[in-house]
Amino acid sequence: MEQQRTIRAKAAMRLMLASALAIAAAMPAHAQSQWFGLQKPGTPAEQQPLILKKISVEQKLNTQLPLNLEFRDETGKTVELGDYFGQKPVILSLVYYECKILCPEEIDGLVGALEMLKLNPGHDFNVVLVSIDARETPEIAAREKAFYMKRYGRPQDENGFHFLTGQEPAIRSLATAVGFGYVPMQGPDGKMTQFAHASAIELATPQGKLAQYYLGVEFSPKDLQLGLVEASHGTIGSLVDNLLTYCYQYDPTQNRHTLMYVRIYQAGGILTVLFLGAFLIVNFRRDIREARAMGGQGGRGGSSGRKTTLVNG
Numbered sequence: 001m002e003q004q005r006t007i008r009a010k011a012a013m014r015l016m017l018a019s020a021l022a023i024a025a026a027m028p029a030h031a032q033s034q035w036f037g038l039q040k041p042g043t044p045a046e047q048q049p050l051i052l053k054k055i056s057v058e059q060k061l062n063t064q065l066p067l068n069l070e071f072r073d074e075t076g077k078t079v080e081l082g083d084y085f086g087q088k089p090v091i092l093s094l095v096y097y098e099c100k101i102l103c104p105e106e107i108d109g110l111v112g113a114l115e116m117l118k119l120n121p122g123h124d125f126n127v128v129l130v131s132i133d134a135r136e137t138p139e140i141a142a143r144e145k146a147f148y149m150k151r152y153g154r155p156q157d158e159n160g161f162h163f164l165t166g167q168e169p170a171i172r173s174l175a176t177a178v179g180f181g182y183v184p185m186q187g188p189d190g191k192m193t194q195f196a197h198a199s200a201i202e203l204a205t206p207q208g209k210l211a212q213y214y215l216g217v218e219f220s221p222k223d224l225q226l227g228l229v230e231a232s233h234g235t236i237g238s239l240v241d242n243l244l245t246y247c248y249q250y251d252p253t254q255n256r257h258t259l260m261y262v263r264i265y266q267a268g269g270i271l272t273v274l275f276l277g278a279f280l281i282v283n284f285r286r287d288i289r290e291a292r293a294m295g296g297q298g299g300r301g302g303s304s305g306r307k308t309t310l311v312n313g
Helices: 002-026 029-035 050-054 102-114 138-152 155-160 168-178 221-231 239-247 261-312
Strands: 070-072 078-080 090-095 126-131 161-164 182-185 194-197 200-204 210-215 248-251 256-259
Touching (some): 090 102, 090 168, 102 221, 126 168, 155 161, 200 221
Parallel strands (some): 090 126, 126 161
Antiparallel strands (some): 070 078, 182 194, 248 256
């Protein structure tokens, strides 16, 4: 009796297994993958998503900025972008002040690097931040400036920082000239109140031409120092800074300054020639003086001898 039950149980298990296999075979491949918790790999993307193309930073070196664009500063005064150019180089940054993720990191990185510079905002260069959100107001800009100036800790340099807001046409024109892409995106409330954008600062010459780009949220004080000296065409910075700009050159592919070994060799060759030239001149002059001295002594000796002969004769 027990043996018959065992035989029937085994037969039932075989029947269930066969039924499961038959059902699995009849299911479509997509359903099978879901049934077994697997997913068929999709087709690899051959192109960059469109949104990523729109938020990239295109480096437009030597491009002239539209200095006639109108904005409002943190006091509410209407200004032109060109008001901050003409005499000094400019550090330019496109952000929006109510950003909670990327922009605070970028501004923190910039302020932290500026704290370590030997140059002073307002005296040697200007810092201009422009909001890409046309809804932001001078009051918001003033609040953000007060926050970062407190962290910067140099009240005498506050006149060198400018937090601007503006209308969409002016913002877009500036962003296009800089090569700064951004697109609106939904915030946590479902409204289009935030922006997807990259992070970068730009250095511009006093004439308003883009000279250098620095990407990311952390910036090297050494690169900023050398970049500002280069952008000023040598009108700011110490003699050492200007000498370093000869040995270090901005590399737009790496967004930093790299050591130019060829220029070091050139400088070494020039110094060697100057040293040898100075050495030869000093030695030639010494030989001439010695020759003149010996000639003078010989002349005096010969004259004395002739006089003695005449007297004795």
